[in-house]
Amino acid sequence: MSLGLFDQFMSPSLMGLPLIVPALILPWMLFFPPHSRWLNGRFSTLQGWFISQFARQLLMPLNKGGHKWAVVLTSLMLYLLTMNMLGLLPYTFTPTTQLSFNLGFAVPLWMATMIIGLRDRPTTTLGHLLPEGTPQPLIPMLIIIETISMWIRPLALGVRLTANLTAGHLLIQLVSTAVFTLLTTASLTAVLALVALLLLTTLEVAVAMIQAYVFILLLSLYLQENV
Template identity: 65%
Template sequence: MTLSLFDQFMSPVLWGIPLMALALLLPWLLLLKPCTRWLSNRFLTLQNWFLNYFMKQIFLPMNLKGHEWAVLFSSLMLFLITLNMLGLLPYTFTPTTQLSLNMAFAVPIWLSAVIIGLRNQPTHALGHLLPEGTPTLLIPILIIIETISLFIRPLALGVRLTANLTAGHLLIQLISTGAFIMFSLMPTIAMLTSILLFLLTILEVAVAMIQAYVFVLLLSLYLQENI
């Protein structure tokens, strides 16, 4: 039983062909692109409003150099939200429950921000490794600790996204299995459990959106420190 709970997180394979590429391609097919040949609709208007609001929240404290990353961060935000939301549908797969995929998103952007900081302002970038006013005896220890914390950042990003989505999916499956088993034995308890399952699903939808926002927000904070 324990093994079957984690089968939903295995990469799907059909006839020996991995379907991860199809799962990553599907979100881009669902997002609408503005065109001059047809009028806007409500979904496209809502999508544009969300993007504008997101850009203001992320890039307001940044300088003009950071605004060059707006397209990358907005695309990543929409991509992660769509992947997380599609994974809540029945008979689907959530690619963002794979730590390797999340690390593939986090490491290149984090590393790019660090390299930009070391190239453009090396003194300021290295100054983060040693707080001002540190006693002489604590300087080597603090440099080691700050260096470790710097390299742990992308790992923390990937683990946070993976753990939150995995925990939510497991809770939904456990509660739905319990409600299905109790339906014939205790219908009243099963109905109450189904209400709890519905509320948990709404919470998981919120978590899917919030975790994508937090992922991109933390990347923007790392970029802000280096530009």
């Protein structure tokens, strides 16, 4: 049975049972919750330092009203980061390559920021639709453009994460296929392709971390406009 390039993005199954649920639960199993009777080891200390530094950097521009989102944004950051990194391992499935999965995070969280803004600061939130000093003939057009731009935000969040991870996975598969194909015909070219594959894998690790951070950073910016 020949496999296509996009078969790696299909939901996996074993003996007819879907494995999407274990794939979604696995990232949380890698983080151990703190316990009062446990001594902090190197991993738990490093984990706590990373979380505190990330939360401080993320919430620094926000006022006190936005600090209530610290647990949600930090947990989502760790979840997306771990899931993206696990997806780079062989014989694994990356749920964040699915647009529906990413939109399931982007749309509700973006909508929550908008509801908070309309509830607490309706004038400021609606004021983003019309920049100050706009000429009167351009007011209707700018309101329409800004409204469309506002509603596209959650779609852009999901598509950005999906497109970057999907493109990286496809490039890795194409280059690895070329390496195996050229091993018997052009060994030197295969070695060069293998070096390119290693560099591409390193780049994809960086992309997996950066895209998780960008997803949360944009959510925090949307929250900053409404709190």
